[in-house]
Amino acid sequence: MKSKEVVEMFDLSIDTLRYYERVGVIPPVGRDKNGYRNYTKGDLNWIFLAKSLRRAGLSVESLIKFATLAQMHKDSDVKKGQKKILHDQLQEIDEKLKEMNEVRDLLQYKIDTYDEHIAQFQSGERTEETAEELWNIKDFKKK
Missing domain, CATH: 1.10.1660.10 (Multidrug-efflux Transporter Regulator; Chain: A; Domain 2)
Known part of the structure; x- marks a missing residue:
């Protein structure tokens, strides 16, 4: 080609x-x-x-x-070196995916609760002082 x-x-x-x-x-x-x-x-x-x-x-x-x-000659050290490069990259991608999924869950949570939260702020039920602490929510999927 x-x-x-x-x-x-x-x-x-x-x-x-x-x-x-x-x-x-x-x-x-x-x-x-x-x-x-x-x-x-x-x-x-x-x-x-x-x-x-x-x-x-x-x-x-x-x-x-x-x-x-x-x-290079395909001895076991060469094969291990190549496999390590691939393994390290996979591990890095898995970490990025975990982070992306966490952010995705946060965004989904904010979308799912948006109308409710706006209504609570508008009614006075929630204020800046009583707002939820997003950083303390451990799992947005359970909320």
């Missing part, structure tokens, strides 16, 4: 694709007899993985390390 098809397939710029190869985010891409890059299924998998991991927040440096390890 040629570069133009790859950039269309993965919605990347040609500059990003070249950059990934130049800095080692993806392994070197083979070339045809005319010197044009010829992307294989393996190359496409690397590009997809790199784009996905970048979207998830993995640093370019970590991607370079991961790709470099992949090009």
Whole structure:
């Protein structure tokens, strides 16, 4: 597959694709007899993985390390190193998801109770002094 098809397939710029190869985010891409890059299924998998991991927040440096390890002899230390990079990223994403879900629950709680709270403030039933303490609510789903 040629570069133009790859950039269309993965919605990347040609500059990003070249950059990934130049800095080692993806392994070197083979070339045809005319010197044009010829992307294989393996190359496409690397590009997809790199784009996905970048979207998830993995640093370019970590991607370079991961790709470099992949090009080394596949001893157990290399495999462990690659797996650790992936595991660390998964753990980081899980933490971000937990935080996002907590904020989502807070937003849902505020939406669900909005009319009731406004009515209580307008009627005088609630004031600034008697307002709930959001920071002390441990689980917005139970409210």
